[in-house]
Amino acid sequence: MSASTVAPATRSSRRGAGLRRASRIPRLVGGAVITALVVLLAVLGPLLAPHGQNEVVGVPFGTADGLLGNDYLGQDVLSRLLNGGRAILLISLLGTALGMVLGVLVGVVAAYSGGWLDEVIMRLNDVTLAFPQILLALVVLTAVDQPRAWLIVVLVGVSHAPRVARLARGVALGIVSRDFVVAAEALGEKRSRVILAEVLPNMNAPLLAEAGLRLTYSIGLVAALGFLGFSTDPNAANWGQMIQENRLAMASQPWAVLAPVLVIGLFTVGTNLMADGIAQLADRGDR
Amino acid sequence: MALTSADQAAAGRVPPGGIDITDLRVELSGSAVDVVDDIDLSLAPGEIVGLVGESGSGKTTVGTSLLGYARAGARIGGGTITFGGRDVLALPWQQVRQIRGEEIAYVPQDPASALNPSIRIGRQIVELMELRGLGTPESRLAGARAGLAEVGLPDDDEFLRRYAHQLSGGQVQRVALAMAFLPRPKVLVLDEPTTGLDVTTQGMVLQTMAELCRTHGVAALYVTHDLAVVANIADRVAVMYAGQVVELGDRDTIFRSPTHPYTRALLDAIPHLSHARALSGIPGRTPAPGRRPHGCRFHDRCGYVVPACTEGVPALAETAPGHQVRCIRADEVGPWDISRGLVPDTDPGKPRDVILSISELDVCYGRKQVVHGVSFDLARAEVVALVGESGSGKTTISRCVGGLHKEWTGTIEFDGQTLGRGSRRRSVADRKRIQYIFQNPYLSLNPRLTIEQIVKRPMELFRIAKGRAATDKVVELLEQVALGPAVLHSQANRLSGGERQRVAIARALAAEPDVLVCDEITSALDVSVQGSIVALLESLRVSRGISMLFVTHNLALVRSIADRVQILNGGRVVESGPVVQVMDSPQDDYTRRLLASSPAIA
Numbered sequence: 001m002s003a004s005t006v007a008p009a010t011r012s013s014r015r016g017a018g019l020r021r022a023s024r025i026p027r028l029v030g031g032a033v034i035t036a037l038v039v040l041l042a043v044l045g046p047l048l049a050p051h052g053q054n055e056v057v058g059v060p061f062g063t064a065d066g067l068l069g070n071d072y073l074g075q076d077v078l079s080r081l082l083n084g085g086r087a088i089l090l091i092s093l094l095g096t097a098l099g100m101v102l103g104v105l106v107g108v109v110a111a112y113s114g115g116w117l118d119e120v121i122m123r124l125n126d127v128t129l130a131f132p133q134i135l136l137a138l139v140v141l142t143a144v145d146q147p148r149a150w151l152i153v154v155l156v157g158v159s160h161a162p163r164v165a166r167l168a169r170g171v172a173l174g175i176v177s178r179d180f181v182v183a184a185e186a187l188g189e190k191r192s193r194v195i196l197a198e199v200l201p202n203m204n205a206p207l208l209a210e211a212g213l214r215l216t217y218s219i220g221l222v223a224a225l226g227f228l229g230f231s232t233d234p235n236a237a238n239w240g241q242m243i244q245e246n247r248l249a250m251a252s253q254p255w256a257v258l259a260p261v262l263v264i265g266l267f268t269v270g271t272n273l274m275a276d277g278i279a280q281l282a283d284r285g286d287r
Numbered sequence: 288m289a290l291t292s293a294d295q296a297a298a299g300r301v302p303p304g305g306i307d308i309t310d311l312r313v314e315l316s317g318s319a320v321d322v323v324d325d326i327d328l329s330l331a332p333g334e335i336v337g338l339v340g341e342s343g344s345g346k347t348t349v350g351t352s353l354l355g356y357a358r359a360g361a362r363i364g365g366g367t368i369t370f371g372g373r374d375v376l377a378l379p380w381q382q383v384r385q386i387r388g389e390e391i392a393y394v395p396q397d398p399a400s401a402l403n404p405s406i407r408i409g410r411q412i413v414e415l416m417e418l419r420g421l422g423t424p425e426s427r428l429a430g431a432r433a434g435l436a437e438v439g440l441p442d443d444d445e446f447l448r449r450y451a452h453q454l455s456g457g458q459v460q461r462v463a464l465a466m467a468f469l470p471r472p473k474v475l476v477l478d479e480p481t482t483g484l485d486v487t488t489q490g491m492v493l494q495t496m497a498e499l500c501r502t503h504g505v506a507a508l509y510v511t512h513d514l515a516v517v518a519n520i521a522d523r524v525a526v527m528y529a530g531q532v533v534e535l536g537d538r539d540t541i542f543r544s545p546t547h548p549y550t551r552a553l554l555d556a557i558p559h560l561s562h563a564r565a566l567s568g569i570p571g572r573t574p575a576p577g578r579r580p581h582g583c584r585f586h587d588r589c590g591y592v593v594p595a596c597t598e599g600v601p602a603l604a605e606t607a608p609g610h611q612v613r614c615i616r617a618d619e620v621g622p623w624d625i626s627r628g629l630v631p632d633t634d635p636g637k638p639r640d641v642i643l644s645i646s647e648l649d650v651c652y653g654r655k656q657v658v659h660g661v662s663f664d665l666a667r668a669e670v671v672a673l674v675g676e677s678g679s680g681k682t683t684i685s686r687c688v689g690g691l692h693k694e695w696t697g698t699i700e701f702d703g704q705t706l707g708r709g710s711r712r713r714s715v716a717d718r719k720r721i722q723y724i725f726q727n728p729y730l731s732l733n734p735r736l737t738i739e740q741i742v743k744r745p746m747e748l749f750r751i752a753k754g755r756a757a758t759d760k761v762v763e764l765l766e767q768v769a770l771g772p773a774v775l776h777s778q779a780n781r782l783s784g785g786e787r788q789r790v791a792i793a794r795a796l797a798a799e800p801d802v803l804v805c806d807e808i809t810s811a812l813d814v815s816v817q818g819s820i821v822a823l824l825e826s827l828r829v830s831r832g833i834s835m836l837f838v839t840h841n842l843a844l845v846r847s848i849a850d851r852v853q854i855l856n857g858g859r860v861v862e863s864g865p866v867v868q869v870m871d872s873p874q875d876d877y878t879r880r881l882l883a884s885s886p887a888i889a
Contacts, residue, residue: 179731186690186710187748187798188718201735 021281028277034270038263042085049079053237061246061253068255071246077256081263084237088226089267091149092218095156099218100211102157103164104203108195110165111172122169125162133159133217134224141230149232152225156218164210171206175199205282212275216268223264239264304332304371304473305506306353306391311366313348313357320577322361323348323530327603330474330506335497337521337538338510339553341813342784343573345530350476350510352376354391355383370474389419392472396479398463402451408462409447412469419470434465438495457488461495468499475500475507481516485676486840490884493520512813514557515843515886518542523609526550529574529584532603536610542888544623546612548589551623556818558847560870560887564628566847568819572783583614591616625888633850635865639666642834643688643721643802648697650683650858657683658695658858665802668832670824672845672866674881675855682726682806684855685838689723689804701802719749722795726807728787732779738765738790739775745798764793768823785816792823803827803835809844821848842885846870854878 022028050066051057056074063069068077110121137155141147175181176199184198225231226240234241239260246256311326323345330336340346348361355375357363368375370391375383387393395401403411412431416422422430432442438461440446451459460480467475477496481489497520500507509521517524517538524541526534526549534547545551552569571588574580580587582597589596595615603613614620644664650657658680665671673681686692688699690710699706701721707713722745725731732741742761746752752760762772768789779787788808795803805824809817825848827833837849845852845866852869854862854877862875873879 179725179727180733182691183723183725183731183794186718186723187745188710188713188715189748197736198733202733204735 022277025277025280027273028281031270031273031275031277034266035274036270038085038267038270039089041082041263042089045082045085049076049082051076051079053080053083054235055079061249061256063253063255068259069253071242071253071256072248077242077246077259080237080242081239081259084239084242084260085263087149087232087236088219088222088239091152091156091232092215092222094153095222096160096211096215096218098153098157099160099214100164100207102161104168104200104207106161107165107168107170108172108199108203111169112176112191112195112199114176118169122165125165128162129166131159133221137221137225138228138230141225147230147232152222152230152232156221159221160214160217164214167210168203168207171203172199175202205279208282209275209279212272212278215271215275219264219268223260304504305334306330306474307367307369308349308353309367309369311349311352311368312364313345313352313361314364315576316360316362318577321364321530322576323352323527325531325600325603326366328508328525328532328535330508332473332504332506333501334522335500335507335509335520337517337524338508338527339512339514339517339524340527341512341553341573341815343529343575344527345576346510346512346527347478349527350478350508351393353474353476353508354387354393356387388467388472389470390472391474391476392467392470394460394463394467394475394477394480396482398459398480399451399456401463402459404451406450407447408449408451408454409444412462412466415466416469421470430469434469435462437468437499438462438465439491440465455488456484457492460484460488460492464492464496464499468503468505471503472505475505476510477507478510479512482511482513486842486886487676487880487884489516489886493886496520513886514553514814515888518888519886526553529579530576531584531600531613532611533585533613534611535603536607540607540610542625546606546610546617546620546623547585547614548591548620549585551620552588552590553815554625554888555628556815557888558821558841558843559629560843560846560882560885562626562629562846563632563866564847565630565825566818566821567628568817568822569815570819572785573813591620632846632867633865635868637850639669641665642667642702643836644700645684645688646698646700648684648687648695648699650680650687650692650695656858658687660697661853661855661858661860662697663853663860663863665834665836667801667834668828669851670828670835670837670849672837672839672849672852673855674839674842674845674852676840676881678857679855680858681838681840681855683858685723685804685806685836688802688836689721690718691723715749719745719798720801721804722798722800722802723804724788724791724795724806724808727811728784728791728808729811731791732787732794734778734780737776737778738770738782741779741790742793742797745794749798751797751799760797761793764796765790767796768793769819785812785820788812788816788820789823792820796827801834803833804838805835806838807840810839810841817844824848842870842881843887854881 054075057066057076058070058074060072060074061070062074066076066078071077071080106121106125110118136159140155181194181198184194223240226238227244231238231241242260243257250257307329308326312324313322314320315322326349338346338349351358352363353368363376375386409431412434413427416427416430435442440458440461481492484492493516511517521538524536524538525532528549534541534545534550541550545554555567558564558566569588582599583601586592586596601613601615603611606612606617641664646662648658648661661684673684675681683692687695690713693709695708701717706717710718739758739761742764743757746757746760765772765774770786770789774782779790809820824835828835839845849866851864852866853860854869856877862869862873862878869878870882873882
């Protein structure tokens with residue numbers, strides 16, 4: 001049999017086999033389903049909402065109207081819940097992505113270069129690590145009048161980066177000393193190519209798991225910022241802000257707080273299960 | 288003559304102290320797939336039986352089943368192990384536990400992991416004696432000293448106070464032996480206990496073990512992949528293939544007149560210390576449990592195969608007293624001679640055209656100097672072997688030549704030009720013309736890339752070919768290393784160790800090099816795979832005129848592959864010259880010691 005007849009068959013069947021293998025990991029399937037549901041809720045929510053997000057439908061903290069009652073201004077909680085996900089999810093996702101990219105870059109470069117450069121990078125990293133994540137964001141946010149979405153993304157990303165860098169460096173250290181990296185060096189490959197083609201692809205599993213965890217933290221962070229009143233549009237619904245707005249009536253109108261808490265909780269469980277599952281899948285692929 | 292199990296079963300007796308395996312079968316749990324099947328073997332007191340097989344043959348499984356143990360994922364599916372009138376496999380677990388270590392002892396492959404790193408050696412031995420109820424609290428320390436003295440270790444307080452990490456590999460293995468022998472077991476299972484030890488250390492450990500077995504009348508099962516070791520210590524040899532014993536006989540019978548085609552193929556694959564040989568491998572790969580062919584399990588790789596071989600599993604039949612063979616053509620395969628495949632040594636007077644010369648090479652790791660003023664050269668189409676034990680600096684030298692190690696002084700001249708320190712300080716042409724092959728093929732290939740990507744990369748990098756033309760060349764190279772285009776799109780982790788090492792060789796060849804630096808490239812591989820890799824390298828040397836720097840600890844292999852040899856000890860060359868001179872009339876004491884400790888078949 002010649003190579004050309006073998007190749008296409010193996011390529012298409014490999015993709016199919018990958019899906020089939022993925023479907024055999026329950027936590028991956030479960031996580032993906034939960035995540036997809038919450039994302040769908042956030043994306044399609046505005047279309048399904050019975051009322052506008054700033055439309056007053058009854059008395060403040062009333063429980064008689066709608067499925068979940070009213071909030072502190074008499075707005076429909078269900079409608080605000082359906083409207084309040086898009087921004088927070090988008091900002092968290094982008095922030096996480098930015099944090100991962102920055103962190104992995106710093107960590108891998110530190111591990112790969114070694115020596116004094118590694119020391120300098122990692123000690124600087126430790127300094128930034130010393131700031132609590134939310135503090136860093138607050139310092140900047142209080143200085144600006146009206147926070148833009150991109151600013152929050154950058155702040156979330158930057159506050160994640162040093163934590164991701166620690167992990168990425170640790171993982172990369174175990175890989176840069178392996179023979180296939182040394183072999184690429186001996187061939188005279190460019191340093192950037194060694195990092196991108198040889199080192200990075202072998203860090204998939206732990207990095208994916210970390211990304212899932214970081215996404216959880218991002219949502220927490222964005223929600224907390226919303227809770228503290230730092231959101232892109234104070235009038236627009238936002239899951240984090242909703243908790244803050246309605247906490248006074250926890251006893252009489254719990255749904256106004258519980259509903260956004262539950263959705264955020266569900267989403268973090270979903271993404272974490274998925275990240276775990278992907279890590280498992282990558283692990284099995286190695287064997 | 289040793290009694291066969293059938294005789295003993297008929298007579299209803301078992302030699303006192305010996306152990307008798309009958310019809311043993313171990314399966315993967317939850318399925319009927321056998322790991323080992325139809326094992327009949329008896330060990331007499333004072334006898335050492337070598338159980339030889341390649342990876343995946345089930346030899347370790349048989350070894351541990353003597354202790355009534357199967358590793359996780361497997362279970363003992365049938366058979367009896369008769370020991371002192373009892374069947375070990377039928378006993379309640381409390382009694383099996385009592386027997387393990389006390390009457391049937393086990394020495395693992397990696398003794399360092401069997402010793403507790405945070406307990407001092409003396410304390411560990413005393414604890415073992417407490418556990419086994421040996422001696423009195425007052426006499427145990429003396430007992431521990433006696434045990435250490437028995438295996439030739441120091442028995443002073445200073446030694447007893449050491450931790451496992453303060454001992455050398457050979458010492459650790461001898462401590463493990465001492466602990467195995469202390470309860471005076473009647474049966475001893477040794478699972479490749481000298482793999483990873485230097486030859487001189489291995490020699491001492493083997494000698495100690497053999498003496499103890501004979502003086503205490505212990506029946507020992509020595510599990511190994513190394514035929515040369517077995518040839519030196521075993522009384523009888525059982526050869527395993529794909530979960531079955533294919534041949535069983537006295538040592539001399541197995542090595543002088545092997546009958547099973549697999550045994551013969553194995554012997555054809557191993558190098559001899561006394562003569563150069565043209566080594567050959569066995570085509571195909573060892574089938575994993577569940578993928579073993581019907582009929583005779585070796586038929587798809589066998590040179591003597593006939594249609595009848597696929598029909599039924601041949602029985603292990605007696606061809607001569609004490610010699611059993613599992614082959615339906617045992618009477619037809621004809622005689623065999625161990626000197627088959629011998630080739631003349633390289634003529635020391637052959638003219639040489641030097642391509643690479645190393646002079647006054649010094650290498651330091653931190654403040655410790657590991658290579659001291661090493662000088663030698665390599666000619667075109669020549670193989671120079673660097674031989675030494677661990678710590679001799681042989682790999683360090685090869686890494687300096689290959690550009691993997693940067694900190695050294697001295698000069699390395701390549702084709703008249705001085706080579707830079709480290710690959711980044713060398714010209715593209717130099718990097719292309721010297722290629723390095725690593726010891727461990729499990730680490731040297733990126734598990735995320737396909738074989739095509741791996742082999743194609745040097746061609747792209749050195750602008751030899753690209754695109755479609757490069758793919759064609761990859762296929763050509765894979766054919767050359769006997770892999771074929773089917774692996775093109777597989778990732779490295781789908782391949783066996785031997786196949787991976789072939790890919791690594793193909794990658795090196797893709798750069799069209801003039802010099803190959805081979806760092807112990809066969810030490811992680813089975814002997815039959817080693818045989819085929821050596822044959823491949825030899826054909827490359829002849830057809831392409833490639834020169835090779837061949838790093839190894841195996842002197843027998845040097846005899847078959849190299850033209851010249853450098854013997855290294857402690858970072859210095861102690862003896863060098865044409866292989867035939869150095870090995871037939873060694874001048875240096877260290878060389879003599881190495882040669883004397885190397886296990887030899889013929």
